[in-house]
Amino acid sequence: MESYEIFLLLMAVYVLGLIGIGLYFTKRQKSVTDFWLAGRKIGSLGIGFSAASSWMTAGGILAVIGLYMVLGMGSIWSFVAPNILALLLIALLVGKIKHLPAITQPELLEQRFSSTLRGPVAIIIAIVMALFAVADIKGFSLVLSIFFGLEPIYAAAIVALAISVYVTLGGFSAVIWTDVVQFVMLATFSLIIALVVVNAATTGSADVPAISSSELFGDVSPGWWNPFIVGVPAVLIAIFAIIPGWITEQDPWQRIWAAKDEKSARIGMVLGSLLIFLVFGVACTVIAISLNHIYPSIPASFADIGMGAMAEAEPALLVYIVSNLSPIAIGLCAVGLAAAAMSSADTFATSGGSCLSRDIYQRYIKPDATMKQMMTINRISVLIIVALATVLSFYINSIIDVIHIATFIASASYFFPLMGGLYWKRATKEGALAGLVVGAIAQIGLTVIDLANTPAFAPAYLDTIHPVLSNHGVIVGMLLSGVAFFGVSLATKPSSTVNLAPFFADEAEKLEKEVMVVDETDPDYKKLLTTIEKEVTGDRAIVKLNLEASATINWAKFVNELKSIHPSWVTPTGRDSVYRLTKADMLACVSLTRGDNEREIWFASEPLAADLDLSTKEFLVAFKQVSEALRNIGLLMTLPTSDNY
Structure with missing residues (x-):
């Protein structure tokens, strides 16, 4: 063969x-x-x-x-x-x-x-x-x-x-x-x-x-x-x-x-x-x-x-x-x-x-x-x-070269916005956008100039000008991105608490906290305990609750109503994901997304395993607030009845 x-x-x-x-x-x-x-x-x-x-x-x-x-x-x-x-x-x-x-x-x-x-x-x-x-x-x-x-x-x-x-x-x-x-x-x-x-x-x-x-x-x-x-x-x-x-x-x-x-x-x-x-x-x-x-x-x-x-x-x-x-x-x-x-x-x-x-x-x-x-x-x-x-x-x-070109574009465009945003509280959206745009344009331009002026099998054109311009001039591209990022950030208004809270604990403390009152004799709480899905994976738990409304949900209308009556609900990344932002650990906050069909709402959170019981109570509060918002737009949502009680 x-x-x-x-x-x-x-x-x-x-x-x-x-x-x-x-x-x-x-x-x-x-x-x-x-x-x-x-x-x-x-x-x-x-x-x-x-x-x-x-x-x-x-x-x-x-x-x-x-x-x-x-x-x-x-x-x-x-x-x-x-x-x-x-x-x-x-x-x-x-x-x-x-x-x-x-x-x-x-x-x-x-x-x-x-x-x-x-x-x-x-x-x-x-x-x-x-x-x-x-x-x-x-x-x-x-x-x-x-x-x-x-x-x-x-x-x-x-x-x-x-x-x-x-x-x-x-x-x-x-x-x-x-x-x-x-x-x-x-x-x-x-x-x-x-x-x-x-x-x-x-x-x-x-x-x-x-x-x-x-x-x-x-x-x-x-x-x-x-x-x-x-x-x-x-x-x-x-x-x-x-x-x-x-x-x-x-x-x-x-x-x-x-x-x-x-x-x-x-x-x-x-x-x-x-x-x-x-x-x-x-x-x-x-x-x-x-x-x-x-x-x-x-x-x-x-x-x-x-x-x-x-x-x-x-x-x-x-x-x-x-x-x-x-x-x-x-x-x-x-x-x-x-x-x-x-x-x-x-x-x-x-x-x-x-x-x-x-x-x-x-x-x-x-x-x-x-x-x-x-x-x-x-x-x-x-x-x-x-x-x-x-x-x-x-x-x-x-x-x-293709690996390097891709890497250099990434380094010069979003390194400072990403890492600076995680570790520097004073970074702003204007600074991040400036660093991204300046870095990307500079690096792409330097790469094109270098490739266009380098003959086959010859040293790179920019390398022959100065060592700091080697690697398609990425050091210069990053430098320009960094100057734009830090300079514009310092010259513009600081980010809001909602944007900072998931990344900096001291900012999370400034959030307006809702008082969570849960009556463990509440029938809804007993239903919730038999309906909710819990799974511990490592140091965190995955908690899920999939529910269905009485009719098709106008998602935009529902989200706007929920946010208006309960300000703790926010949409920091668009209305496809809604968070009940009450703590710095945003993964542990209850979130809402659409389910498999247009009537379903999926509740989820990933609390620390030690906080699993507290998370269950937070789900009840979230459920009641969601139910209220749905009623206000003419829909109903109830927890399924269990045969256990």
Whole structure:
């Protein structure tokens, strides 16, 4: 059997397995939170393996090996080190991020500032996620081209169709658990291939002399092992250019929000960084050194033609595999690299899709969409991101450059509005919008200038002007964004208490509190105790109550009436989600959303597990206030009668 036929057979089995995981989680998708955040029930192992898997693309692995071959350890600052450091830094931020009441970063920015930021940030994130997904498709295209001589359209079709099916079926739960499977496959592939190429390098051939393992790893060019050979200024520029964009990426935040508790999220991020080091730091290093010995002309060519050597180094591993391994091994390697492509692309599709469905469609197009309608839109949004990435993959050539361009746009546009909004109380909506617009325009402009004026295989145009302009001038883009953000914020009126309360405890104390009086002998309270759904997950509980009104609810009219008679009810992110804001911990506040149909209202909250009994009483108060608002617009809502009393 030919290697291509073996690959198709193995790929079919693999994809069917992924679809099976998606089908398993389909029936568990009962809300938008279930679809986008896996019900907030993921443990540390799931978070860690998924975080590592989502940042390890097929193209990324090939590019890292190529960079090691050409530049040695000095190249880690362009991709590997920022990957590891970003997850470790995110682990330090878990305490602030985990308990924020949002599903997406644009929603979070609206809560902190205003609706003027939500749409633009959602569009930027969707584009950035599509660009990241391009790197996966490009990397897999290279695999299929070298292994089987296939055109890029086949790689795009395989990745697009596979992840479209299992992600749209199982949502973020499917992403997490397919990522676990995909990382195991990827790590196994990397470690086995590392052993294979070491053996090939040390046993020798007609063209390459046999050497010992100690000679193999000791016989590298001077300075190869020195990560600072590029100079400390270049290291600092790379760190400040890349890491801000990666610590504010939506996909790792989405994993933190999906974790069952703060401890699981933090351990998961640290575990993810260790797993990335295992593949990028250990396996890829061993592979690169071995390939340098097998193909000695590649590193030597760098001195003559600069980064043109990457055109030979990047596919070197694939060339070795197809030239030396058996058809079965080639098929297995192709599936392993397909797993790497899908493990990242599915993450980017869900992150970008959530912005399109929740932050664009539900927020601006149909705020009163039912949950059933939103589940359909969620799936369509994932397909849109995958389709966009597929189209872009035919027009973008450099894997690493597309990753960097997407990262730099993120760093320069919404790093300061997002992180500044979380930690600086004086930040205002005008300042955030100024930082976003100035940073995005400056960075996109600098990138276009750099690309337009850089000849093929030559140093980047902006790099030749001044080192601070390297990486498409992102340091300048971020600087301009920061100046606009801080300057305009200080010159404008501070944010309101409602915007600040979920982020700063001292501001939450200023909220007008309603006195909560609950009579435990109240028949409605007894009914509530038998009707309400409770589940403890980690340090929090999930409390739900799904009720139906006597007729179709005019959602806008109902929300306006509820807010007018009870000011504690607010809509900080639009009327699709209504919160009874009585405490700083907004996740623990009772919230309302539309149900599966136009008569249903879904009540929900996520209090700390220790406050579960108090939360039940708050549900009764919320129910009575909602019932009052419905009566005022001519509708009735009652708790179902139980046979228990």
